[in-house]
Amino acid sequence: MASALVAGGLGFLGSHLTEALLHRTDLEKIVVVDNLWTGSRDNDEFMRDPRVSIAISDIEAFRSEQSFDEVYHLASPATPDKYSVQPARTISANVIGAFRMRDLVKPGGRFCYISTSEVYGDPLVSPQPESYRGSVDCTGPRASYDESKRCTEAFLFECNRTEGLDVRVVRLYNAYGPRTRWDDGRAVSNFISQALAGKPLTVFGDGQQSRSWGYVDDLMEGIVRLFWRDPIDYVGPVNIGNDREVSVLGIAEYVASLVPGARIEFAPPVAQDPTSRRPDLTLARRLLPGWDCRISYEEGIGRTLDWFAQRYGHLAQAPAEARS
Amino acid sequence: MASALVAGGLGFLGSHLTEALLHRTDLEKIVVVDNLWTGSRDNDEFMRDPRVSIAISDIEAFRSEQSFDEVYHLASPATPDKYSVQPARTISANVIGAFRMRDLVKPGGRFCYISTSEVYGDPLVSPQPESYRGSVDCTGPRASYDESKRCTEAFLFECNRTEGLDVRVVRLYNAYGPRTRWDDGRAVSNFISQALAGKPLTVFGDGQQSRSWGYVDDLMEGIVRLFWRDPIDYVGPVNIGNDREVSVLGIAEYVASLVPGARIEFAPPVAQDPTSRRPDLTLARRLLPGWDCRISYEEGIGRTLDWFAQRYGHLAQAPAEARS
Numbered sequence: 001m002a003s004a005l006v007a008g009g010l011g012f013l014g015s016h017l018t019e020a021l022l023h024r025t026d027l028e029k030i031v032v033v034d035n036l037w038t039g040s041r042d043n044d045e046f047m048r049d050p051r052v053s054i055a056i057s058d059i060e061a062f063r064s065e066q067s068f069d070e071v072y073h074l075a076s077p078a079t080p081d082k083y084s085v086q087p088a089r090t091i092s093a094n095v096i097g098a099f100r101m102r103d104l105v106k107p108g109g110r111f112c113y114i115s116t117s118e119v120y121g122d123p124l125v126s127p128q129p130e131s132y133r134g135s136v137d138c139t140g141p142r143a144s145y146d147e148s149k150r151c152t153e154a155f156l157f158e159c160n161r162t163e164g165l166d167v168r169v170v171r172l173y174n175a176y177g178p179r180t181r182w183d184d185g186r187a188v189s190n191f192i193s194q195a196l197a198g199k200p201l202t203v204f205g206d207g208q209q210s211r212s213w214g215y216v217d218d219l220m221e222g223i224v225r226l227f228w229r230d231p232i233d234y235v236g237p238v239n240i241g242n243d244r245e246v247s248v249l250g251i252a253e254y255v256a257s258l259v260p261g262a263r264i265e266f267a268p269p270v271a272q273d274p275t276s277r278r279p280d281l282t283l284a285r286r287l288l289p290g291w292d293c294r295i296s297y298e299e300g301i302g303r304t305l306d307w308f309a310q311r312y313g314h315l316a317q318a319p320a321e322a323r324s
Numbered sequence: 325m326a327s328a329l330v331a332g333g334l335g336f337l338g339s340h341l342t343e344a345l346l347h348r349t350d351l352e353k354i355v356v357v358d359n360l361w362t363g364s365r366d367n368d369e370f371m372r373d374p375r376v377s378i379a380i381s382d383i384e385a386f387r388s389e390q391s392f393d394e395v396y397h398l399a400s401p402a403t404p405d406k407y408s409v410q411p412a413r414t415i416s417a418n419v420i421g422a423f424r425m426r427d428l429v430k431p432g433g434r435f436c437y438i439s440t441s442e443v444y445g446d447p448l449v450s451p452q453p454e455s456y457r458g459s460v461d462c463t464g465p466r467a468s469y470d471e472s473k474r475c476t477e478a479f480l481f482e483c484n485r486t487e488g489l490d491v492r493v494v495r496l497y498n499a500y501g502p503r504t505r506w507d508d509g510r511a512v513s514n515f516i517s518q519a520l521a522g523k524p525l526t527v528f529g530d531g532q533q534s535r536s537w538g539y540v541d542d543l544m545e546g547i548v549r550l551f552w553r554d555p556i557d558y559v560g561p562v563n564i565g566n567d568r569e570v571s572v573l574g575i576a577e578y579v580a581s582l583v584p585g586a587r588i589e590f591a592p593p594v595a596q597d598p599t600s601r602r603p604d605l606t607l608a609r610r611l612l613p614g615w616d617c618r619i620s621y622e623e624g625i626g627r628t629l630d631w632f633a634q635r636y637g638h639l640a641q642a643p644a645e646a647r648s
Contacts (some may be wrong), residue, residue: 085486087479087482087483091419091475091478095419095475099415133459134460135457135598136442137455137457138475138478139478139560141563143481144479147474147477151419151471153470154462155412158467158519159411159412162412237463276357
């Protein structure tokens, strides 16, 4: 029987991942570590199981007598309005968090890390294969997130090379779906929460910047297969996302079409907001035969809206403005 | 009267920097921290001064009751044959070292960091202005160095943006000169130590990869002016180097021409060895009027050879093979 540590397990993706782990019968213990910076206590409802214990702690400060067969590192904010406000904390969570967790992996154990399409920055190549080296301003306003993700990837693949650490890394493209916080800051959830609050949907710039919006169930299917379900012998980061690009404005318009009275307003562009991003999924499709993002953005937004209406319908105030 | 902390102060550049600090009359205390990974006890001869105290410690583990008006972060190996063998330690020294040192800066104090042209990776643009975002494989064999330098820059400029920390960062291009270790691993010093040991000079690949070789005195003049001597009000990294590109083979041939009987041998290329690198010095020349690299590579190599012959002439064994 195996044990797992999930850092960031009370977050949006972390709670989905922990729930997926609970479907396994070979795990006898799952320790969830979360500092509630962007995670939420509400998400513990998806992990009510005697195998789960929850520690409220920064991952960098987490101490444990035991080590784990599998560690999952999802301890990071994921939106500019979080990480750009506390950039040092963001770097610490990712990089120093990774150092701490490496020490908690049992010999022969596995380290899984959720990285991001932000490692490509504002890409000059589209779609982006994993070999694309990216275009990131390492001194810019998104650097704390982009560079700490890049540096953590470097750390992990170097640990693989020099110590044989079993490493799995996915680069996710714009995840969205249920369990996003009301005030998360990602575009889809913010448009939805703004619309539900009767406030205008804030689009930064002209909204023509495009993204590859990945519904959480589709992304989790890829993640779960890569991280544990499929027998995969591959070392290197793997893009996981939806390769259908839709503009930010297109998403806002679709959300507005679903909520009576909703309207869009434009705000000045965000500094260094990438103009486009789209995954090259050649590698993912080779490693994960049959996997694909199957849920259209119309379907995914509908499901997310329903969930937000049920969970947060009582909230009157609008969130911070929507970014992506 | 001011105080300074120099991490990596017993290294090649660190000892030159510490010596330059000792020329100042406004400094009453200089604490040098070095773990002797690539630094050398021999270099303490350049800092015999009652104002200097030396602590042998990893910078990440360094504890101090006092904080400092100025911190200088040079705690990093600088050659692939060091950092690629201990990549986690390299990332830790740079990134976690920077976190530690940030906590040791007095309010209103200054944080100076020696970064590198490696942040540009194998550049697709030549010469490289500071705005060039680079071409770094964040999962490649040089990633521990390149990405930890990039991430540390990100950390520092974010600390500037969010906390007002006074930050100075230079990106150095291929420094060489006296006080390099015999077994340092950089091309110039390795060619010299190989020649002096009567061994063949090892050139990796065809030797046509070019570099901008910066003699340490020239680089230090730029560093000293940027870090403290000139009144400079600029936030951002600054390239400091020699913009005359010379191939690795050209350097080897010049060294061989100075040492009777020396000969060159070729070895397989090093993975992801950059094909060229050359600084755009527009910014440096604007910030530092009159500054330039004045010492030709012929002159600089001659001086370095003399120093090596005097310091290491007794050594018979050859160093690890030369890289750059």
